[in-house]
Amino acid sequence: MQNSAVPTLYEWLGGMEPLLRLTARFYERVKDDALLAPVFAHMDASHPQHVAAFLAEVLGGPKSYSAHHGGHAHMVRQHLDRHLTQAHRRQWVSLLLSTADELGLPDDPEFRSALVGYLEWGSRLAVINSQGDAVVDPDAPMPQWGWGEVKGPYAGG
Numbered sequence: 445m446q447n448s449a450v451p452t453l454y455e456w457l458g459g460m461e462p463l464l465r466l467t468a469r470f471y472e473r474v475k476d477d478a479l480l481a482p483v484f485a486h487m488d489a490s491h492p493q494h495v496a497a498f499l500a501e502v503l504g505g506p507k508s509y510s511a512h513h514g515g516h517a518h519m520v521r522q523h524l525d526r527h528l529t530q531a532h533r534r535q536w537v538s539l540l541l542s543t544a545d546e547l548g549l550p551d552d553p554e555f556r557s558a559l560v561g562y563l564e565w566g567s568r569l570a571v572i573n574s575q576g577d578a579v580v581d582p583d584a585p586m587p588q589w590g591w592g593e594v595k596g597p598y599a600g601g
């Protein structure tokens with residue numbers, strides 16, 4: 445049974461506005477990063493908003509990436525044949541978390557461990573899906589991330 449007193453990760457981080465600030469600032473910093481800048485050299489100006497919409501949906505927010513941007517399969521397709529390495533992935537995750545700190549996103553242990561859990565999972569899939577032999581499942585469901593095993597600060601503990 446769902447407990448409506450438990451906020452989604454999306455609600456806990458403050459909704460769409462902080463997510464849009466996070467991705468806007470993150471991709472600004474990507475442009476100055478020697479390892480990541482070449483990977484994103486041809487990204488569209490709307491890329492940060494699309495990634496914010498994707499993250500929002502995964503973290504329990506509105507399902508706008510599925511409704512308007514092609515859903516999970518479309519996201520996977522964007523990574524095909526990019527031959528991302530573990531070094532790219534580690535830098536991507538590290539820079540995103542550093543940007544979350546810079547912007548003052550919630551840094552309680554429960555939220556951050558859940559966020560890191562998703563970023564580790566998602567970024568490892570991005571690397572796998574960027575190799576030559578990756579296959580896209582057109583019906584792959586959108587991942588849905590929650591608090592995991594921790595009993596968050598919402599429980600007062």
Ligand code: HEM
Pocket residue numbers: 480483484486487488490491494495498499513518519522523526528532533536537562563565566567570571
């Ligand atoms: C949790 C991890 C990740 C998520 C949620 C994610 C999400 C996305 C999304 C939603 C798109 C498509 C944007 C659109 O619809 O326009 C995209 C594209 C892309 N992603 Fe990721 N991604 C992740 C990890 C990574 C990593 C680790 C890298 C490389 C270091 C990467 C590199 C790219 C590139 C190069 C594109 C295409 C950009 C372009 O349009 O030129 N992604 N990603």
